[in-house]
Amino acid sequence: MIMIKTKHIYILRRRREGKTDYRKRKTVLMSKATFISPRITSKNISVQFLKATPQGDHVLASAHIRELYKLGWNGSGTSLPAAYLTGLTAGLKASNMGIKQCIIYIGLRRYLPGSRISAILKGVIDAGLEIPADIKSMPSKERINGEHISSYAKSLLKMDKEKYKRLFSKRIKSGLKPEEYPKHFEEIKKKILRKYSVKEI
Numbered sequence: 001m002i003m004i005k006t007k008h009i010y011i012l013r014r015r016r017e018g019k020t021d022y023r024k025r026k027t028v029l030m031s032k033a034t035f036i037s038p039r040i041t042s043k044n045i046s047v048q049f050l051k052a053t054p055q056g057d058h059v060l061a062s063a064h065i066r067e068l069y070k071l072g073w074n075g076s077g078t079s080l081p082a083a084y085l086t087g088l089t090a091g092l093k094a095s096n097m098g099i100k101q102c103i104i105y106i107g108l109r110r111y112l113p114g115s116r117i118s119a120i121l122k123g124v125i126d127a128g129l130e131i132p133a134d135i136k137s138m139p140s141k142e143r144i145n146g147e148h149i150s151s152y153a154k155s156l157l158k159m160d161k162e163k164y165k166r167l168f169s170k171r172i173k174s175g176l177k178p179e180e181y182p183k184h185f186e187e188i189k190k191k192i193l194r195k196y197s198v199k200e201i
Contacts (some may be wrong), residue, residue, distance in 0.1 A: 014037040016108065033062060034094075034102040036131070038087070038120045043102025045083055047090035048122055049099060061089035061097055071191045075175035080119045081138055081185050085192060086118035092196040101130045113137035119144060126201055148180030153178035 032052075039046045039126065049061040063086050065077045068119060075081055094102070104111075104121060114137070122138040125131055156164040157179065168178045176184055194201060 035101050035105045045086045049094045061093040073188050074174040083116035083119040084123040084144045087123025091124035091129050095170045116138050145185040150179050150181045
């Protein structure tokens, strides 16, 4: 732990770098609860279930967007649907380990209603875990399954085919018609549920 003295005020390195909110971190440690830590970058989404110990955080269960790709996911790896499915995968793994409750720790990031982080939490909750979070702040079913992407793609296909091809070139190249996002989402969701022996939810 490195501190820098600035005008007689010590700033912890990880706080200065925007990585750790020590006040929230202390609350997590004092609670002794299992906590979920979602990570979203420009290319990946990952979710970890952790337990804080004197030796450091111990990973209990985790999921990464790569696991969706292995199941045939052809959608965006950083989209709202991908966030939900990654959260669902991590939640099912944790549930199979006997974890029933957890809290969320996102450091200095803000929790925004309808965001990808809220979609991850919805996936974890749908996996059967209890999290102190407002369900109303989470994305609708239509946004989670990519209906908004599908609707936009259909509209664009009618109005501007060149723009449609340009914006969705990666999805089309991967074999997914963007207007079929909801169908593809449900197919991958069923594969995840089957993999972890869970009935359809």
